Amino acid sequence: MILEMKVPSPGESIKEVEIASWLVKDGDYVEKDQAIAEVDSDKATLELPAEASGIITLKAEEGDAVAVGAVVCLIDTSATKPNAVESQKNDVPKAEAQKKEEVKTAPVSEKTYAAQTPSPAAKKILDEKNIQPSDVVGSGKDGRITKDDAVNAVPSMGTPTGGNRGSERTKLSMLRRKVAERLVMAKNETAMLTTFNEVDMTAIYALREQYKEEFKTKHGLGLGFMSFFTKAVTRALQMYPDVNSMIDGQEKISYNFCDISVAVSGPKGLMVPVMRSAETLSFRGVEAEIKRLAIRARDGQITVDEMTGGTFTISNGGVFGSMLSTPIINPPQSGILGMHNVVERPIVKNGQIVIAPVMFVALSYDHRIIDGRESVGFLVAVKEALEKPEELLMDNNVKKSLEL
Numbered sequence: 001m002i003l004e005m006k007v008p009s010p011g012e013s014i015k016e017v018e019i020a021s022w023l024v025k026d027g028d029y030v031e032k033d034q035a036i037a038e039v040d041s042d043k044a045t046l047e048l049p050a051e052a053s054g055i056i057t058l059k060a061e062e063g064d065a066v067a068v069g070a071v072v073c074l075i076d077t078s079a080t081k082p083n084a085v086e087s088q089k090n091d092v093p094k095a096e097a098q099k100k101e102e103v104k105t106a107p108v109s110e111k112t113y114a115a116q117t118p119s120p121a122a123k124k125i126l127d128e129k130n131i132q133p134s135d136v137v138g139s140g141k142d143g144r145i146t147k148d149d150a151v152n153a154v155p156s157m158g159t160p161t162g163g164n165r166g167s168e169r170t171k172l173s174m175l176r177r178k179v180a181e182r183l184v185m186a187k188n189e190t191a192m193l194t195t196f197n198e199v200d201m202t203a204i205y206a207l208r209e210q211y212k213e214e215f216k217t218k219h220g221l222g223l224g225f226m227s228f229f230t231k232a233v234t235r236a237l238q239m240y241p242d243v244n245s246m247i248d249g250q251e252k253i254s255y256n257f258c259d260i261s262v263a264v265s266g267p268k269g270l271m272v273p274v275m276r277s278a279e280t281l282s283f284r285g286v287e288a289e290i291k292r293l294a295i296r297a298r299d300g301q302i303t304v305d306e307m308t309g310g311t312f313t314i315s316n317g318g319v320f321g322s323m324l325s326t327p328i329i330n331p332p333q334s335g336i337l338g339m340h341n342v343v344e345r346p347i348v349k350n351g352q353i354v355i356a357p358v359m360f361v362a363l364s365y366d367h368r369i370i371d372g373r374e375s376v377g378f379l380v381a382v383k384e385a386l387e388k389p390e391e392l393l394m395d396n397n398v399k400k401s402l403e404l
Contacts, residue, residue, distance in 0.1 A: 010304050019064050020045060022036065029081055030056050035049055040173045053077065056074070116133050119144060186330070223402070227286040229386070230275070242374045258279040262313070313336040318341040323341060335364065338361065339359065342358065363378060363382075
């Protein structure tokens with residue numbers, strides 16, 4: 001029986017996917033549920049599992065755009081699994097027969113060229129430009145210099161010619177193309193501004209130092225910065241609901257829940273999974289959810305549903321060493337908070353200059369819907385909560401808040 005495998009729908013709005021890579025070869029025997037391909041949608045990269053066991057015949061090439069519901073491969077379910085031992089025995093006579101056949105029918109070899117040998121037309125152009133063939137990288141067969149290579153060649157002008165000066169052209173994945181499209185759209189279609197502030201992280205450092213081991217022992221999780229920032233953000237969003245809103249045509253949509261998108265780095269690039277109803281999560285709940293989503297993103301298991309529907313985004317560029325940045329809005333959201341690295345800096349406390357761990361934070365927002373008062377007030381509320389976490393985030397009961 002021949003089974004036709006069709007492209008499943010990764011999400012309601014997705015009509016087309018791209019074959020990122022085949023994980024099997026044409027004619028391979030595959031097992032049911034074995035991952036046979038990676039497919040890119042405009043929101044995520046997903047694995048395509050085999051629907052049955054059998055011999056596979058591929059019907060699409062890597063890089064092909066395939067409509068949802070189209071046939072991408074055939075599986076002959078009546079084929080038996082090849083025996084490895086028999087296969088090895090059969091390989092010897094088959095290889096010998098193939099070798100004899102190749103000797104018998106070997107075609108006349110095509111003419112080869114030494115690398116950087118110019119074609120007659122290319123040689124004429126190089127001579128006119130007074131350029132040596134050794135200074136040109138050929139793109140033709142066997143590295144031969146073509147007419148186009150010669151036309152595009154530029155005289156050295158004394159520039160050192162040592163080292164590898166090659167280049168490579170690769171097609172962007174569908175996910176990367178969609179990210180690029182959305183970033184340009186965010187710049188062109190929003191009135192984006194950024195406001196900045198700094199946070200004295202002394203209180204958070206002290207809490208983490210005092211309770212991180214007990215927290216890890218009790219919950220099996222690290223007590224990181226993200227739980228404090230998420231709690232501070234959800235509190236500020238409830239104080240300034242315009243930041244938790246978005247524009248839809250000529251209407252404003254405001255949400256009474258906080259679905260926080262968290263930017264994480266995955267093998268296919270930046271992904272933004274969502275913590276649903278983050279305002280209801282405890283510190284332990286936030287840390288557990290971030291760990292779960294980060295692992296799924298890293299392993300390529302994140303789904304489209306897990307990356308859609310956020311109302312506000314937190315991006316932590318500090319893990320890569322960023323001191324300050326202007327994060328770009330994740331449309332159709334209206335705001336994004338950028339975290340950065342923590343550096344010991346001199347600050348003034350009670351009239352005295354002291355050294356403290358300080359983080360610069362940035363809020364990029366859509367000025368069409370969020371005014372300066374709301375944007376600055378929101379960021380100040382985040383700053384206040386992070387500098388007074390026991391009072392403003394833990395109701396002066398640290399152990400209860402950390403569930404210790």
